[in-house]
Amino acid sequence: MSAAPAAAPAAAPDQQQPTFRGVFGFIGGAVANAVSTTFIVLVVAAFVAQHVLDAKKTIMDAKTHSPEVVLARMLARFEAGSVIPRFEKYHVSRPDAVAMLQGVLRPSLLKDYTVVIGEVGCGKTTAVHDAIRANSTGIVYHIVKSEVLVSMPGLLARSLAFEPNQFTFTEGYLKDRGVELDEVTSAAEPFKSWVLLSLILRDVAQQFKTKHGHPATLVIDAVDEIAQQGPALLHAIQDFAKAAADEQLLNVVLVTCDGSNLPELKASSAMTRARIAEVSDITDEQAVDFLLHRGVNEDAAKRAVAEIAGGRFVLLNRLTKQLGRGQQVNQIFEEFREDTADSLQRLIDDLALYNATSAVHKSLCDLTHGALHIDIVHRALGKDLTKKLLATHINILAYHPNDTYTLHSRHVQRSVAALLNCTRP
Numbered sequence: 001m002s003a004a005p006a007a008a009p010a011a012a013p014d015q016q017q018p019t020f021r022g023v024f025g026f027i028g029g030a031v032a033n034a035v036s037t038t039f040i041v042l043v044v045a046a047f048v049a050q051h052v053l054d055a056k057k058t059i060m061d062a063k064t065h066s067p068e069v070v071l072a073r074m075l076a077r078f079e080a081g082s083v084i085p086r087f088e089k090y091h092v093s094r095p096d097a098v099a100m101l102q103g104v105l106r107p108s109l110l111k112d113y114t115v116v117i118g119e120v121g122c123g124k125t126t127a128v129h130d131a132i133r134a135n136s137t138g139i140v141y142h143i144v145k146s147e148v149l150v151s152m153p154g155l156l157a158r159s160l161a162f163e164p165n166q167f168t169f170t171e172g173y174l175k176d177r178g179v180e181l182d183e184v185t186s187a188a189e190p191f192k193s194w195v196l197l198s199l200i201l202r203d204v205a206q207q208f209k210t211k212h213g214h215p216a217t218l219v220i221d222a223v224d225e226i227a228q229q230g231p232a233l234l235h236a237i238q239d240f241a242k243a244a245a246d247e248q249l250l251n252v253v254l255v256t257c258d259g260s261n262l263p264e265l266k267a268s269s270a271m272t273r274a275r276i277a278e279v280s281d282i283t284d285e286q287a288v289d290f291l292l293h294r295g296v297n298e299d300a301a302k303r304a305v306a307e308i309a310g311g312r313f314v315l316l317n318r319l320t321k322q323l324g325r326g327q328q329v330n331q332i333f334e335e336f337r338e339d340t341a342d343s344l345q346r347l348i349d350d351l352a353l354y355n356a357t358s359a360v361h362k363s364l365c366d367l368t369h370g371a372l373h374i375d376i377v378h379r380a381l382g383k384d385l386t387k388k389l390l391a392t393h394i395n396i397l398a399y400h401p402n403d404t405y406t407l408h409s410r411h412v413q414r415s416v417a418a419l420l421n422c423t424r425p
């Protein structure tokens with residue numbers, strides 16, 4: 001770790017003033033070097049002025065680490081960058097996607113925060129990893145798992161090398177940053193933890209920028225996991241990302257599979273500040289090659305790509321397994337078709353879909369041939385049905401940042417065409 005500014009030695013102060021520092025962690029940190037008259041005077045002054053919270057009012061359990069030490073640790077984490085594990089399996093090289101993402105990770109000028117979107121299982125996480133692995137200096141990567149919402153800020157804090165229980169948020173610290181103590185103490189989790197973490201993050205981002213002359217980058221992958229549990233926390237994170245971009249303080253990159261939560265993201269006013277970047281599927285040629293490397297024979301590989309998977313990794317992985325068990329392409333397609341039929345049937349029983357002149361029928365058939373502008377689709381399908389078709393577990397429509405929709409994947413195109421008896425134009 002490089003020498004961080006004001007990084008006071010962590011151990012010494014602990015041993016010197018355990019009781020004082022338990023209560024006066026913040027002030028104590030500023031004079032961490034000795035039990036001096038200055039220290040006592042400061043402590044007494046602070047006590048009298050009631051600028052320091054007592055143990056009960058301390059928002060997070062005060063341990064004995066100075067803010068400098070805590071901040072220095074997060075700064076060091078950014079400077080070192082997150083360690084991205086090697087990719088172990090056969091790897092399809094995607095130089096265009098990776099170069100695009102590297103531009104997102106290290107913008108020459110920070111104007112917006114970025115939302116990276118792409119269909120479920122199209123290879124976003126892997127491509128982002130590839131883009132970071134080459135040089136992770138200045139980049140912290142965090143992925144949201146299927147944790148409960150209240151745990152999210154704490155797990156993000158861990159990725160940032162921040163231990164909340166080692167930092168005392170005093171009233172003065174909060175006031176200096178325009179936050180009233182009451183606002184924080186009255187906030188429910190996970191918002192309380194998020195707000196406190198975001199304050200520290202800003203401080204460290206400022207330090208990083210001052211020291212290195214450019215902003216650090218924070219990547220939060222799989223934010224769809226947050227959105228699934230309600231939009232509020234994601235909106236708070238977006239507001240932070242927008243403010244950080246406005247002040248050119250920190251480059252925030254959010255990664256999500258679009259379908260489920262793009263409506264949520266769009267509903268946030270902070271979305272106007274977001275730049276949307278898309279990770280797409282690999283090409284059919286790359287997909288066939290991928291299956292060949294996984295031991296699928298050439299004929300099956302070509303048909304499986306053309307009729308079911310296109311260049312969607314998650315489908316290619318599933319096909320590898322099923323073909324390996326001896327299933328036929330036709331048979332596998334039939335399973336997909338039944339799933340799509342069930343989803344459609346459940347959604348549009350009431351919508352006179354099976355009326356070849358209806359607008360719904362026509363636009364779904366049009367979509368089997370390619371992308372349509374979102375306005376056309378909203379008009380034909382209505383917003384409610386559109387939103388349902390976009391939902392991740394339904395996986396029929398896919399949104400693209402050029403304001404178009406397509407059907408979600410190759411097998412859905414073929415299933416819809418078959419189900420609705422769409423004819424070629």
Ligand SMILES: Nc1ncnc2c1ncn2[C@@H]1O[C@H](COP(=O)(O)OP(=O)(O)OP(=O)(O)O)[C@@H](O)[C@H]1O
Pocket residue numbers: 089090091092093094118119120121122123124125126127222257313314317
């Ligand atoms: N370039 C690649 N070469 C080989 N396999 C890949 C590549 N990219 C992704 N995969 C494989 O495809 C699967 C999905 O990839 P990944 O998790 O990166 O997709 P994703 O878009 O992040 O998915 P999700 O929407 O679920 O977050 C994984 O099993 C991964 O190993």
Ligand SMILES: *[C@@H]1O[C@H](CO)[C@@H](O)[C@H](O)[C@H]1NC(C)=O
Pocket residue numbers: 106135136137138
């Ligand atoms: C990695 O990126 C940083 C910041 O942009 C740069 O200063 C450094 O030289 C790069 N390191 C390598 C090995 O390319």
Ligand SMILES: *[C@@H]1O[C@H](CO)[C@@H](O)[C@H](O)[C@H]1NC(C)=O
Pocket residue numbers: 352355356357358359
């Ligand atoms: C089919 O849809 C069109 C347009 O939506 C409508 O005018 C017509 O009555 C429908 N026909 C039937 C049989 O439902």
Ligand SMILES: *[C@@H]1O[C@H](CO)[C@@H](O)[C@H](O)[C@H]1NC(C)=O
Pocket residue numbers: 280371400402404406
């Ligand atoms: C918009 O993007 C989609 C998906 O990347 C693509 O298929 C379509 O052709 C694009 N449409 C336009 C008008 O650029």
Ligand SMILES: *[C@@H]1O[C@H](CO)[C@@H](O)[C@H](O)[C@H]1NC(C)=O
Pocket residue numbers: 353354355356419420421
């Ligand atoms: C499609 O065609 C089949 C057979 O011709 C018919 O049974 C079915 O009702 C048609 N479906 C629609 C949606 O028109």
Ligand SMILES: [Mg+2]
Pocket residue numbers: 124125126221222
């Ligand atoms: Mg992912």
